Amino acid sequence: MNISVIGTGYVGLVSGTCFADRGNRVICVDNNPEKLRKLQNSDVPIYEPGLEILFHRNIQQKRLIFTGSLEYAVLNSDIIFLCLPTPQDEDGSADLSYVMGCAKNIGQVLTKNACTDYKIIVNKSTVPVGTAFKVRDILKAEGVENFDVVSNPEFLREGFAVEDFRKPDRIVIGSESRRAIEMIRELYEPFVNQGNPILEMDTASAEVTKYASNSYLAMRITYMNELANFCERVGANVDMVRHGMGTDSRIGKRFLFAGIGYGGSCFPKDVNALIKTACEHGSPMNILEIVDKVNREQKFVLVKKVMEHFNGDVKGRNFAVWGLAFKPNTDDMREAPSIYIIRELQKAGAVVSAYDPAAMEVACRHFDGAIRYGQTKEEVLKGADALLVLTEWAEFRSPEFNGIKDALKNPVIFDGRNIYSPERLAAMGFTYYSIGRPAVGDDIKK
Amino acid sequence: MNLAVIGTGYVGLVSGTCFAEMGNQVICVDNNQEKLSKLQSAEVTIYEPGLDFIFYRNIAKKRLSFTDDLKYAVNSSEIIFLCLPTPQGEDGSADLKYVFGIAGEIGKILKESGDRDYKVIVNKSTVPVGTAVQVAGILKNFGLKNFDIVSNPEFLREGFAVEDFMKPDRIVIGSDSVAALEKMKLLYEPFVRQGNPILEMDTSSAEVTKYAANSYLAMRITYMNELANFCEKVGANVDMVRKGMGTDSRIGKRFLFAGIGYGGSCFPKDVNALIKTSCDYDSEMKILTVVDKVNHAQKLVLVEKVLSYFNNDIKEKHFAVWGLAFKPNTDDMREAPSVVLIKKLLELGASVSAYDPAAIETAKFYLNNSVTYAENEYDALRNAEALIIVTEWNEFRNPDFSILKSTLKQPVIFDGRNIFTPEKMQELGFTYYSIGRKPANV
Numbered sequence: 046m047n048i049s050v051i052g053t054g055y056v057g058l059v060s061g062t063c064f065a066d067r068g069n070r071v072i073c074v075d076n077n078p079e080k081l082r083k084l085q086n087s088d089v090p091i092y093e094p095g096l097e098i099l100f101h102r103n104i105q106q107k108r109l110i111f112t113g114s115l116e117y118a119v120l121n122s123d124i125i126f127l128c129l130p131t132p133q134d135e136d137g138s139a140d141l142s143y144v145m146g147c148a149k150n151i152g153q154v155l156t157k158n159a160c161t162d163y164k165i166i167v168n169k170s171t172v173p174v175g176t177a178f179k180v181r182d183i184l185k186a187e188g189v190e191n192f193d194v195v196s197n198p199e200f201l202r203e204g205f206a207v208e209d210f211r212k213p214d215r216i217v218i219g220s221e222s223r224r225a226i227e228m229i230r231e232l233y234e235p236f237v238n239q240g241n242p243i244l245e246m247d248t249a250s251a252e253v254t255k256y257a258s259n260s261y262l263a264m265r266i267t268y269m270n271e272l273a274n275f276c277e278r279v280g281a282n283v284d285m286v287r288h289g290m291g292t293d294s295r296i297g298k299r300f301l302f303a304g305i306g307y308g309g310s311c312f313p314k315d316v317n318a319l320i321k322t323a324c325e326h327g328s329p330m331n332i333l334e335i336v337d338k339v340n341r342e343q344k345f346v347l348v349k350k351v352m353e354h355f356n357g358d359v360k361g362r363n364f365a366v367w368g369l370a371f372k373p374n375t376d377d378m379r380e381a382p383s384i385y386i387i388r389e390l391q392k393a394g395a396v397v398s399a400y401d402p403a404a405m406e407v408a409c410r411h412f413d414g415a416i417r418y419g420q421t422k423e424e425v426l427k428g429a430d431a432l433l434v435l436t437e438w439a440e441f442r443s444p445e446f447n448g449i450k451d452a453l454k455n456p457v458i459f460d461g462r463n464i465y466s467p468e469r470l471a472a473m474g475f476t477y478y479s480i481g482r483p484a485v486g487d488d489i490k491k
Numbered sequence: 492m493n494l495a496v497i498g499t500g501y502v503g504l505v506s507g508t509c510f511a512e513m514g515n516q517v518i519c520v521d522n523n524q525e526k527l528s529k530l531q532s533a534e535v536t537i538y539e540p541g542l543d544f545i546f547y548r549n550i551a552k553k554r555l556s557f558t559d560d561l562k563y564a565v566n567s568s569e570i571i572f573l574c575l576p577t578p579q580g581e582d583g584s585a586d587l588k589y590v591f592g593i594a595g596e597i598g599k600i601l602k603e604s605g606d607r608d609y610k611v612i613v614n615k616s617t618v619p620v621g622t623a624v625q626v627a628g629i630l631k632n633f634g635l636k637n638f639d640i641v642s643n644p645e646f647l648r649e650g651f652a653v654e655d656f657m658k659p660d661r662i663v664i665g666s667d668s669v670a671a672l673e674k675m676k677l678l679y680e681p682f683v684r685q686g687n688p689i690l691e692m693d694t695s696s697a698e699v700t701k702y703a704a705n706s707y708l709a710m711r712i713t714y715m716n717e718l719a720n721f722c723e724k725v726g727a728n729v730d731m732v733r734k735g736m737g738t739d740s741r742i743g744k745r746f747l748f749a750g751i752g753y754g755g756s757c758f759p760k761d762v763n764a765l766i767k768t769s770c771d772y773d774s775e776m777k778i779l780t781v782v783d784k785v786n787h788a789q790k791l792v793l794v795e796k797v798l799s800y801f802n803n804d805i806k807e808k809h810f811a812v813w814g815l816a817f818k819p820n821t822d823d824m825r826e827a828p829s830v831v832l833i834k835k836l837l838e839l840g841a842s843v844s845a846y847d848p849a850a851i852e853t854a855k856f857y858l859n860n861s862v863t864y865a866e867n868e869y870d871a872l873r874n875a876e877a878l879i880i881v882t883e884w885n886e887f888r889n890p891d892f893s894i895l896k897s898t899l900k901q902p903v904i905f906d907g908r909n910i911f912t913p914e915k916m917q918e919l920g921f922t923y924y925s926i927g928r929k930p931a932n933v
């Protein structure tokens with residue numbers, strides 16, 4: 046099929062590349078000249094495992110091209126995917142100016158060229174309920190008639206986006222048009238030959254599904270975080286409780302890891318947007334309001350432990366930080382707990398040296414040179430008063446503990462991701478704090 | 492093995508019977524004489540599918556017996572299970588007087604016997620974190636040493652309790668003693684031959700696990716309920732959204748059905764107890780505080796729909812109610828949405844005929860003679876302005892719609908469990924309201 050993808054962010058680039066890889070002809074459109082130049086030079090502008098090889102292959106096969114011309118793209122494709130940013134407004138709602146602007150431009154292109162070929166406009170961006178209707182109305186207002194609008198939310202996890210696109214748990218297609226649903230179904234069938242479902246529904250339900258799924262997962266994590274704080278107080282071990290809960294087949298074992306709060310470009314934004322939309326419709330999602338509040342507090346629990354350990358004074362102390370990205374396998378720093386934690390430590394007069402396998406370049410924008418970066422995880426340890434683990438990158442999981450002990454001033458680790466075993470660290474002589482598990486070490490007050 | 496089970500409520504009776512079924516010698520103890528004489532004459536005292544069959548068999552094989560003689564039971568057994576009620580105190584916390592009372596009596600008995608034989612005392616009741624340590628303290632006060640305490644929470648669903656006991660998703664064993672853990676593993680291994688895990692942990696974590704799992708599920712339901720209310724407002728369909736969510740392998744498709752609030756003897760009690768304990772430890776589970784609040788409100792959403800349909804006046808109007816139990820396959824009426832809903836209808840001047848396949852007897856305790864109890868589902872419809880579906884019993888799923896239509900004064904259904912589709916009701920000519928979906932024929 047002939048497809049165009051408008052917007053080459055995470056979603057657009059992954060979608061376009063993966064569609065091309067199944068033999069479709071894909072035209073990607075972006076109006077950022079710098080980004081476009083990079084893409085046209087076969088330079089992948091985002092960090093996403095597995096993307097590069099597909100990207101190069103499909104560019105070579107001329108199935109994947111990049112242009113600044115929306116007109117060219119729209120006229121040469123049957124299906125037009127909108128993969129545009131929907132940033133969070135100040136009041137928490139999603140800013141739809143890019144989506145609406147683009148819809149208007151598409152309408153103008155079609156009218157100007159007197160193009161009456163059937164077109165399907167697909168919203169892949171995460172947009173509030175009702176957006177599909179708004180897009181339809183804009184196109185109609187421009188005089189376009191032969192088209193349908195589809196809501197087809199993406200469910201890509203950063204770090205696994207290519208895998209998720211190629212082998213999705215499910216595909217959600219929301220539309221009021223039979224013809225559009227059939228065409229989109231045909232496009233996706235090669236991705237679900239293992240039998241995962243293609244779910245057809247109305248556009249409103251499809252739009253809600255995306256927010257509902259992400260917000261549910263944010264709630265799941267937040268529940269475990271509150272439970273972890275409680276476990277600490279009563280001397281239970283949240284990892285044990287997690288095993289006990291996760292083996293209930295109605296709960297499931299995935300996505301139950303306590304930590305220092307969710308972040309990233311999806312969960313916080315989607316939770317806030319759903320809260321906002323729900324309030325606007327006079328049907329508040331009370332649970333999500335508390336989820337958001339608890340999650341903000343959770344980003345500071347590790348700082349509290351640090352302050353307590355150092356008797357409330359960290360002035361002039363040096364801290365090594367492992368991990369800056371909001372989760373492993375991404376360079377995404379949006380709403381990352383590391384930002385809140387590091388700023389709080391700096392406010393208290395501490396000095397921070399950080400290492401992250403992928404996110405240091407992006408991190409520079411958030412910290413404006415106020416922290417030192419190490420080239421390796423070992424480098425940042427030298428002379429530090431303690432190590433803080435903020436992202437559970439695989440390379441942090443089995444470090445050389447003797448080396449850590451030698452490099453640190455005191456053998457103290459604050460682990461926001463529970464990647465080590467308290468028993469083992471205690472046996473090696475570390476003082477070790479984690480989330481929802483008893484702290485261990487000689488200087489821990491029983 | 493020789494086992495004693497103290498308390499013959501849901502948990503005790505199912506546990507005792509299923510342990511006996513695996514070839515163990517089980518002595519069940521209860522001090523309620525009426526209940527005891529029923530059990531001794533081989534009468535099953537609770538409604539639980541599949542229980543009666545193995546109950547009779549194990550009594551016949553003399554592996555399952557009933558007594559009020561605690562001393563005999565304790566002295567004859569290696570493992571003593573406490574399956575005692577832990578009712579909700581007024582402040583939401585669990586009332587432990589039965590657990591501690593029995594612990595004291597066991598202490599006395601063991602002291603008399605000279606602390607000779609090693610005993611494992613197992614808490615199967617749902618008890619707040621720290622209870623195992625407190626029970627150990629009570630026994631130690633008698634000078635006892637030759638015992639261990641285990642926390643082994645039950646995860647039985649009412650209506651599926653026998654199935655859940657015989658084929659558990661997992662067994663949680665909390666103890667600080669290796670000897671006790673080994674003994675418990677031996678007892679449970681025949682139940683997990685398919686490889687489901689036996690999880691060993693400390694007693695505190697085991698105690699928290701039970702509350703954490705139930706409260707999580709209560710939250711899951713409540714999230715879907717709030718989402719359903721939202722879906723109604725924006726014209727989305729919560730059943731579609733549910734399918735879209737449930738196919739995410741991190742979410743899963745089970746236990747995502749929107750409705751009119753959770754009830755029963757576990758979820759409300761456990762959620763409240765965890766809120767209370769967490770507050771006591773200055774670490775409030777704020778999410779659960781909201782869950783509890785939203786769930787209370789959800790029990791009345793169907794009444795709101797009824798009121799808005801009848802222009803806020805249901806005085807002297809008569810309604811049929813299908814389903815009273817808090818969920819199907821049980822006669823449990825504790826915290827059932829039906830009670831809240833029916834009381835509200837009555838308060839607004841309406842009258843009610845109700846039918847439930849199992850819970851009418853238990854319902855009488857909560858509703859007395861304030862409603863008419865019907866013989867069957869169609870009988871309940873006579874002279875009713877509308878039908879209200881409160882419990883999703885299977886037998887309600889495929890009724891004879893022509894009888895419904897001819898018996899009801901108006902073809903109006905308020906469905907709190909989404910057991911029909913709006914499309915079908917539209918076709919059949921019913922005015923139909925459900926949860927989180929567009930109404931039909933309005």
